[in-house]
Amino acid sequence: MALSDNIRRVVTTIDGDDKAVVLFDSENPHNFKRQHGTVSRLFWVTGESPADIAGTADRAASFKGIAPPVGGSVLRIVDFPPTPPEVEKLDANYQQDHIGELSPKRGLPPRHPFMHRTRSVDYALVLFGEIDMLLDEGEIHLKAGDILVQQGTNHAWVNRGTEPCRIAFVLIDAKEP
Structure with a gap:
């Protein structure tokens, strides 16, 4: 099954008359194609907590990166296509060479070329498909309807199936353990 590229984003706010109104209502404009066909759709970012809702x-619009801003949060949906076989042949330090500070925690050899981490609490809701999340030791198989709470762990997403997997993520900045 092909996933729809058109995801509607509706954002509401309070106007100058103190009334609830729609601020944005359109197809999400912030879509990024990443390595090996992964598509990341960024819906909203806060740069502080409590969040500024004015x-x-x-x-x-201007956010770049994966991890949330210091004290902030990120809402995105990511489509993971089936992982191509050539990924397994990439150097295990592939992500370290491409994402720097999001590389796996120092001192631990990466288990997979896509291994990375963010200093955040991540809420992940699998919307469609199935995917494996590799950890430093072991892995967990997730399927549509599963919810994951991830607390700054090294991980890699591997889709061993034949269908894409869509996951909604909320990342909230956190303290290092």
Whole structure:
């Protein structure tokens, strides 16, 4: 089954008359094709906690990166296509060479070329498909309807199936353990 590329984003706010109104209602404009066919759709970003809910700016428009801003949060949906066999042949340090500070925690050899981590609490809801999350030791198989709470762990996403997997993520900045 092909996943729809058109995901609607609706953002509401309080206007100058103190009324609830729609700020944005359109197909999500912040879509990024990443390595090996993965598509990341960024919906909203906060840069502080408690979040600033005033203003009319598109809080996702200028954000770059994976991890949330210090004190902030990120909402995104990621489509993971089946992982191509050539990925297993990449150097295990592939992510370290490409994402720097998001590389696996120092001192631990990466188990997979896509191994990475963010200093965040991540809420992940599998919307469609199945995927394996590799950890430093072991792995967990997730399927549609499963919810994962991840607390700053080294991990890699591997889709060993034949269908894409879609996951909604909320990343919230956290302290290092």
